[in-house]
Amino acid sequence: MLVKPELADQVTGIALVVQDPYLAYATLSKLFDWRRPLQPRVDATAVIASSASVDSSAEISAHVVIGEHAHIAAGVFIGANSVIGDHCIIGADSRIESGVNIYPDVHLGDRVIVHSGTVIGADGFGFAPYQKRWVKIYQSGGVRIADDVEIGAGVTIDRGALSPTVIEKGVKLDNQIQIAHNVVIGEDTAIAGCTGIAGSSKIGKRCTIAGMVGITGHLEIADNTHITAMSLVSKSITQAGAYSSGTGLEPHQQWKRNVVRFKQLDELAKRVKLLEQAQTDKTE
Amino acid sequence: MLVKPELADQVTGIALVVQDPYLAYATLSKLFDWRRPLQPRVDATAVIASSASVDSSAEISAHVVIGEHAHIAAGVFIGANSVIGDHCIIGADSRIESGVNIYPDVHLGDRVIVHSGTVIGADGFGFAPYQKRWVKIYQSGGVRIADDVEIGAGVTIDRGALSPTVIEKGVKLDNQIQIAHNVVIGEDTAIAGCTGIAGSSKIGKRCTIAGMVGITGHLEIADNTHITAMSLVSKSITQAGAYSSGTGLEPHQQWKRNVVRFKQLDELAKRVKLLEQAQTDKTE
Amino acid sequence: MLVKPELADQVTGIALVVQDPYLAYATLSKLFDWRRPLQPRVDATAVIASSASVDSSAEISAHVVIGEHAHIAAGVFIGANSVIGDHCIIGADSRIESGVNIYPDVHLGDRVIVHSGTVIGADGFGFAPYQKRWVKIYQSGGVRIADDVEIGAGVTIDRGALSPTVIEKGVKLDNQIQIAHNVVIGEDTAIAGCTGIAGSSKIGKRCTIAGMVGITGHLEIADNTHITAMSLVSKSITQAGAYSSGTGLEPHQQWKRNVVRFKQLDELAKRVKLLEQAQTDKTE
Numbered sequence: 001m002l003v004k005p006e007l008a009d010q011v012t013g014i015a016l017v018v019q020d021p022y023l024a025y026a027t028l029s030k031l032f033d034w035r036r037p038l039q040p041r042v043d044a045t046a047v048i049a050s051s052a053s054v055d056s057s058a059e060i061s062a063h064v065v066i067g068e069h070a071h072i073a074a075g076v077f078i079g080a081n082s083v084i085g086d087h088c089i090i091g092a093d094s095r096i097e098s099g100v101n102i103y104p105d106v107h108l109g110d111r112v113i114v115h116s117g118t119v120i121g122a123d124g125f126g127f128a129p130y131q132k133r134w135v136k137i138y139q140s141g142g143v144r145i146a147d148d149v150e151i152g153a154g155v156t157i158d159r160g161a162l163s164p165t166v167i168e169k170g171v172k173l174d175n176q177i178q179i180a181h182n183v184v185i186g187e188d189t190a191i192a193g194c195t196g197i198a199g200s201s202k203i204g205k206r207c208t209i210a211g212m213v214g215i216t217g218h219l220e221i222a223d224n225t226h227i228t229a230m231s232l233v234s235k236s237i238t239q240a241g242a243y244s245s246g247t248g249l250e251p252h253q254q255w256k257r258n259v260v261r262f263k264q265l266d267e268l269a270k271r272v273k274l275l276e277q278a279q280t281d282k283t284e
Numbered sequence: 285m286l287v288k289p290e291l292a293d294q295v296t297g298i299a300l301v302v303q304d305p306y307l308a309y310a311t312l313s314k315l316f317d318w319r320r321p322l323q324p325r326v327d328a329t330a331v332i333a334s335s336a337s338v339d340s341s342a343e344i345s346a347h348v349v350i351g352e353h354a355h356i357a358a359g360v361f362i363g364a365n366s367v368i369g370d371h372c373i374i375g376a377d378s379r380i381e382s383g384v385n386i387y388p389d390v391h392l393g394d395r396v397i398v399h400s401g402t403v404i405g406a407d408g409f410g411f412a413p414y415q416k417r418w419v420k421i422y423q424s425g426g427v428r429i430a431d432d433v434e435i436g437a438g439v440t441i442d443r444g445a446l447s448p449t450v451i452e453k454g455v456k457l458d459n460q461i462q463i464a465h466n467v468v469i470g471e472d473t474a475i476a477g478c479t480g481i482a483g484s485s486k487i488g489k490r491c492t493i494a495g496m497v498g499i500t501g502h503l504e505i506a507d508n509t510h511i512t513a514m515s516l517v518s519k520s521i522t523q524a525g526a527y528s529s530g531t532g533l534e535p536h537q538q539w540k541r542n543v544v545r546f547k548q549l550d551e552l553a554k555r556v557k558l559l560e561q562a563q564t565d566k567t568e
Numbered sequence: 569m570l571v572k573p574e575l576a577d578q579v580t581g582i583a584l585v586v587q588d589p590y591l592a593y594a595t596l597s598k599l600f601d602w603r604r605p606l607q608p609r610v611d612a613t614a615v616i617a618s619s620a621s622v623d624s625s626a627e628i629s630a631h632v633v634i635g636e637h638a639h640i641a642a643g644v645f646i647g648a649n650s651v652i653g654d655h656c657i658i659g660a661d662s663r664i665e666s667g668v669n670i671y672p673d674v675h676l677g678d679r680v681i682v683h684s685g686t687v688i689g690a691d692g693f694g695f696a697p698y699q700k701r702w703v704k705i706y707q708s709g710g711v712r713i714a715d716d717v718e719i720g721a722g723v724t725i726d727r728g729a730l731s732p733t734v735i736e737k738g739v740k741l742d743n744q745i746q747i748a749h750n751v752v753i754g755e756d757t758a759i760a761g762c763t764g765i766a767g768s769s770k771i772g773k774r775c776t777i778a779g780m781v782g783i784t785g786h787l788e789i790a791d792n793t794h795i796t797a798m799s800l801v802s803k804s805i806t807q808a809g810a811y812s813s814g815t816g817l818e819p820h821q822q823w824k825r826n827v828v829r830f831k832q833l834d835e836l837a838k839r840v841k842l843l844e845q846a847q848t849d850k851t852e
Contacts, residue, residue, distance in 0.1 A: 026698075026704065027703070029706035029708065030704075032708035034654070034708060034710075036654070043615070045329070045615060047327070047329060047346040061633070062631075062633045063615070063631050065382070080633040081347070081365050081383075081649050081651055083365055083382040083400075086318075086320070097669070098633070098669045099365075099383065099651060099667065099669040101365075101382045101400035101437075103318070104318045116651075116669035117401060117669055117687040117722070118401075119399065119401040122381070122437035122459065123397075125436060125458040125477065128309070130310075133454055136313075137309070138313035138317040139313075140313065140318060152691075152724070153669075153690035153726075154685075154687055154744075156436070156437040156438045156459040156460055156477075161313075172693070174693040174746075174748075175690065175748075176460065176722075178438075178458075178459050178477040180458075188702065190702060192693065192766065193724075193748060193764050193766070194478070194764040194782075196477050196495050196496055198495055198513075206700060212780075212800075214495060214514045216494075216495070226536075228536060229766075229782050229784050230798075230800040232496075232514040232530055232532075232533060233533050234532070237533075241535055242537075243533050244535075244536045245532055245534065246543070246813060247543060247547075248546065248802070249800060249801050249802065249805075249812065250547055250812060251812075252579055252809070252811055253810075254550070255811075256812075258546060258547060259814070259815060259816040260816075262546070262816065262826060263826060265549075265825075265829040265830060268552075268836075269832065271556055271560065272836060272839055272840055275843050295820055331611070331613060347613075347631050349629070349648040349649065365631070367648045370602075370604070383667065385665070385666045385667040385721075387602070401685060402685075403685040403721040406665070407681075407720075409720060409740070409743070409760065410594075412594035414591055417756055418756065418758060420598075421593065421594045421597050422594075422601040423597075424597065424600035424601060438685070440685070440720070440721040440722045440743040442721075445597075462722075462743050462744045462761040480761050480762040480779050482779055482797075496780075498762075498780040498798045500797050510820075515817055516780075516797055516798040516814050516817060517817050519817070521817075526820035526821075527817050527818065527823075528817065528819075528823040529814060529823065530827070531830045538831070541833075542830060542831060545834050546830065552837055559840070559844065559847065
């Protein structure tokens with residue numbers, strides 16, 4: 001993070017760059033970028049289905065595979081060894097880095113960036129129990145990703161069960177995030193690395209979610225909610241604000257003693273209640 | 285998740301679909317599946333070692349690499365850009381999606397599904413300290429995965445040190461799970477996304493382990509154990525049941541005060557003890 | 569983990585093999601290794617930029633892509649379907665397994681091992697807010713990885729913003745670790761699976777960090793610090809030692825009661841204080 005620590009958001013740990021000089025810097029930063037200018041071409045080693053359409057201004061790198069009826073719009077870059085499934089749409093000026101795997105029926109908007117190792121559209125985790133075994137529920141919903149979304153490296157976004165998983169406009173996802181089937185992430189929400197969101201949860205707009213946060217399934221998170229690192233969200237959040245869980249770090253030996261006490265906490269609270277009652281009885 | 289929230293397991297967050305209509309739906313869901321019927325062929329761009337054997341009914345996609353003495357059984361699909369190492373066995377009717385990397389000496393049973401970005405058989409994390417440095421312990425055990433296992437996207441399953449890492453029949457693994465060397469996962473256990481299991485731990489049969497759970501090394505978990513999201517298991521569990529850890533989510537400011545108190549918990553408990561003794565002394 | 573449980577480090581869960589027999593075993597383990605001896609060659613399907621230099625003793629596998637001005641030193645192995653970006657340097661005797669993606673301007677030292685699915689040099693997660701949207705801060709720093717580093721499967725190490733992200737000599741990283749931009753990891757530190765380190769944090773030398781640990785941004789961790797599994801480090805650690813956070817595992821029903829009490833902990837502590845004052849008043 002290039003910003004000074006004191007500018008980092010104290011709650012989420014996501015760096016918020018708030019002053020105009022930084023915005024100027026962000027704008028200037030593009031001048032030093034490592035990306036080569038787009039070279040419209042289809043590498044001779046790419047394998048493109050005859051029914052796919054690739055705009056002539058796109059750059060398709062070595063060993064890319066593009067499936068049936070896929071559409072690659074103008075100005076798109078697809079990095080080496082990436083796979084685009086059947087019926088996918090990659091919107092204009094999007095950039096898919098090397099080694100990305102996109103399953104069939106995934107639509108990306110314009111100016112979407114996807115980093116290496118990311119997988120979009122794998123089957124959601126759905127099974128019906130039957131005689132102590134699991135029966136697979138096939139996942140026929142796809143994934144819909146809107147304009148101006150950036151997705152980090154090693155992210156997994158599962159396809160929906162019947163309707164699609166949805167990432168709205170301007171969402172920014174850091175590395176190694178897991179997004180389960182039928183999740184909806186609202187516009188301009190930013191999520192830091194290693195966070196996981198379970199099935200069908202709906203995250204509001206302009207939320208900031210720090211790293212390693214867990215969000216269980218079927219929840220709703222209000223717009224403008226902020227979650228701090230490694231918190232577990234297991235109920236819906238209906239009111240904007242900052243939320244946390246966890247115990248904070250301690251020296252290991254001291255922590256061991258406190259953990260023992262945590263497990264007796266309900267009992268301790270009852271003992272305090274008894275002491276208070278005894279005191280009340282005496283003073284009455 | 286397509287099921288209604290009230291049907292999701294309240295403890296693990298894994299959706300349990302319990303009524304016959306859902307089983308019927310699971311069965312019907314296959315009709316709407318995105319997978320194309322298998323087309324027996326070996327793509328011209330695939331690189332297959334001369335000593336490997338590939339059944340004529342298998343479909344080998346573009347840029348697949350298959351190592352020496354590997355065996356690909358009948359009805360197998362291997363997606364684009366996947367790599368199958370030397371001496372691997374891929375059982376009948378298994379399906380390896382695109383961009384999967386399987387190291388040498390990994391055996392998959394029949395009807396195994398492996399999603400994109402998953403790595404099976406990388407070296408376990410083993411080092412011997414020597415003069416303040418780490419000396420690599422080479423990992424010669426492989427991985428054995430039984431029939432009807434499904435493995436999500438971006439999962440890593442390490443090879444064993446001397447004997448193999450083992451995934452038993454019918455196990456279902458969600459995305460981004462980490463399974464260290466010499467772990468054993470019992471039949472029909474289901475594990476949700478981002479969970480990590482450290483070396484040599486043995487998970488029982490028919491367990492459900494929610495997302496982001498950590499299980500430290502060398503433990504045994506009893507059959508039919510259920511672990512809730514983001515719990516840390518650092519001791520063996522000998523009795524079936526539901527287990528949890530963590531503090532629950534709170535507004536950030538309130539949480540900060542409680543975290544301070546958590547660190548004083550042992551001291552607080554001692555102070556309550558003193559109050560109780562004082563009261564006993566007085567009433568005697 | 570091949571070592572006996574009692575030899576595993578009790579604090580970090582990382583297996584520490586402390587006796588000479590184990591060092592002997594580590595040395596011998598190489599004899600049983602699955603890796604084939606290096607076969608100097610460039611596979612016919614590899615795509616190598618004309619300005620790249622590849623030492624004649626290196627082995628470049630099928631479908632590898634090597635970018636402009638990249639340098640591959642003597643004795644290097646690059647596995648199938650891996651991508652090496654422009655201006656990268658891969659030091660002598662390094663081994664890149666299959667399906668690794670390395671972005672431009674990443675330098676690896678000698679004898680570095682990188683396992684499958686790992687991504688090195690993707691953009692750090694940096695954005696400037698502007699009118700409730702996020703403006704991308706382009707990341708022009710690269711990554712510098714020193715000699716004798718081993719990196720597990722599915723790891724992501726982001727490029728720095730202006731200066732590089734740095735992994736020092738002898739560092740060992742397990743699977744699915746996330747290292748954000750401008751992090752520095754000190755010599756011979758070992759980190760277990762699924763741990764995440766946020767931007768600009770600086771980890772000392774010879775630390776052991778267990779699995780699923782979260783380290784927030786802009787921190788400094790002292791040399792020889794040990795962190796136990798699933799701890800969250802949100803402040804700098806200036807003194808070597810062992811540190812932990814979390815509550816420990818409990819039966820779910822008991823845990824639910826204690827979690828309710830945790831949220832009342834500050835209030836409980838105040839009530840104990842009142843009881844103590846009442847007692848003092850009485851005995852005075």
